[in-house]
Amino acid sequence: MTAFSSPRPFVYADHRLACSGVDLAALAEEFGTPLYIYSADAIRERAGMLQAEFATTPHTLCYAVKANSSLAILRMLAGLGCGFDIVSGGELERVRRSSPAALRAVVFSGVGKQTWEIDAALHSEILLFNVESEAELEVLSQRASLAGKTARIALRVNPDVFAETHPYISTGLREHKFGIAIERARQVYRHAATLPGIEPAGVSVHIGSQIRSVEPFAQALQRVRSLVEELRADGLSIRYVDGGGGFGIEYGSQTFDAAASIAAYAAAIRTVIQGLDVHLLLEPGRFLVAQAGALLTRVLYTKQNGAKHFVITDAAMNDLIRPALYQAHHEILPVQEPSPETPGIVVDVVGPVCESGDFFARDRTLPELRAGDLAALLDAGAYGLSLASHYNTRVNPAEVLIDQGQVRLIRRRETLDDLFAPELF
Numbered sequence: 001m002t003a004f005s006s007p008r009p010f011v012y013a014d015h016r017l018a019c020s021g022v023d024l025a026a027l028a029e030e031f032g033t034p035l036y037i038y039s040a041d042a043i044r045e046r047a048g049m050l051q052a053e054f055a056t057t058p059h060t061l062c063y064a065v066k067a068n069s070s071l072a073i074l075r076m077l078a079g080l081g082c083g084f085d086i087v088s089g090g091e092l093e094r095v096r097r098s099s100p101a102a103l104r105a106v107v108f109s110g111v112g113k114q115t116w117e118i119d120a121a122l123h124s125e126i127l128l129f130n131v132e133s134e135a136e137l138e139v140l141s142q143r144a145s146l147a148g149k150t151a152r153i154a155l156r157v158n159p160d161v162f163a164e165t166h167p168y169i170s171t172g173l174r175e176h177k178f179g180i181a182i183e184r185a186r187q188v189y190r191h192a193a194t195l196p197g198i199e200p201a202g203v204s205v206h207i208g209s210q211i212r213s214v215e216p217f218a219q220a221l222q223r224v225r226s227l228v229e230e231l232r233a234d235g236l237s238i239r240y241v242d243g244g245g246g247f248g249i250e251y252g253s254q255t256f257d258a259a260a261s262i263a264a265y266a267a268a269i270r271t272v273i274q275g276l277d278v279h280l281l282l283e284p285g286r287f288l289v290a291q292a293g294a295l296l297t298r299v300l301y302t303k304q305n306g307a308k309h310f311v312i313t314d315a316a317m318n319d320l321i322r323p324a325l326y327q328a329h330h331e332i333l334p335v336q337e338p339s340p341e342t343p344g345i346v347v348d349v350v351g352p353v354c355e356s357g358d359f360f361a362r363d364r365t366l367p368e369l370r371a372g373d374l375a376a377l378l379d380a381g382a383y384g385l386s387l388a389s390h391y392n393t394r395v396n397p398a399e400v401l402i403d404q405g406q407v408r409l410i411r412r413r414e415t416l417d418d419l420f421a422p423e424l425f
């Protein structure tokens with residue numbers, strides 16, 4: 001397997017940005033822009049890092065489908081032994097179509113599961129329902145009884161742990177809509193054990209996303225551990241601990257050491273669950289795919305309004321909404337490597353969408369970009385296309401997967417006919 005010296009597989013070769021030896025400018029020629037580009041090698045490397053850390057711990061990595069739900073990537077991750085964390089019937093169908101054998105390694109999270117989604121998951125014999133409320137538990141019991149099935153469940157507990165991240169992606173405080181307050185959990189498990197069609201089998205927690213310190217994960221799991229011990233004392237056979245996802249990356253850094261970083265995370269988790277005799281489930285999303293992907297875009301125009309310089313790209317917030325939604329930072333690299341003497345200029349990089357929030361960078365010093373130049377928005381493999389919209393009636397980009405130097409188109413660019421297909425007039 002290729003080992004990447006940088007945290008990202010996008011590096012200059014012969015002064016042109018490349019991914020596993022594939023020239024990004026050539027991809028732009030062949031597939032057009034904006035274009036999502038993913039490195040299969042980089043995803044494999046990240047999955048391998050996590051699996052190596054837990055080599056001696058019974059575990060399953062249930063990749064969080066919502067981070068990047070491309071069928072080709074799901075199939076590849078299933079091939080590496082991953083299960084999946086899903087949050088909708090649509091995501092369940094993605095797993096069925098890409099990797100049906102992995103259905104039995106699916107955990108189903110989410111605060112608003114609908115009956116058709118519950119039924120589909122019951123029929124798919126998934127591993128675990130992460131139940132987020134008592135009301136959901138009742139519905140699940142009814143649907144399972146009707147179907148003559150038994151649903152293995154974990155309650156998703158809310159541990160009331162603070163984790164430093166953007167407020168929109170923090171989920172582990174009592175004020176958030178997620179999970180069941182951990183103090184109430186024991187009582188709810190007791191009730192669950194009496195319900196037909198329900199088998200309490202695990203405890204689950206997910207405290208948020210893009211969390212860069214290890215401590216909140218350890219704190220949350222420590223609380224989960226105590227609960228597991230109490231539940232076992234109550235006679236329940238708790239076999240799974242689901243630690244959720246949420247481990248972050250460093251978007252701004254050229255030197256982020258993913259291996260060392262994940263080693264610290266894994267060590268903390270192993271320490272907390274040591275001797276508990278459970279099968280560990282983890283739900284990584286971003287860590288596996290974010291840095292494996294880039295969004296390639298072409299500069300349409302540049303302009304100056306007063307003192308401000310704008311670089312207007314053919315990609316927009318509908319293609320990659322993270323800057324607009326979370327004030328997220330994405331590194332931007334020109335595809336043609338600038339010479340070290342090229343002066344930087346302070347620019348806003350913006351898309352064509354009619355919103356002032358449609359920006360990729362503000363007041364950022366970048367080498368001069370001119371109309372027609374290509375640039376790559378890095379770390380776009382997670383929460384990129386999966387969060388895309390058709391706002392301004394814009395088609396979604398194509399996606400290519402580069403696997404050991406082989407280029408594969410895994411999603412064609414949408415056409416306007418694709419967009420209009422559902423409309424009746």
Ligand SMILES: *Cc1c(COP(=O)(O)O)cnc(C)c1O
Pocket residue numbers: 064066067085087109110206208209210244245246247283284285286287382
């Ligand atoms: C979003 C989500 C994840 C994945 O989060 P990452 O930050 O991408 O690792 C895992 N589990 C649940 C329940 C989620 O909602």
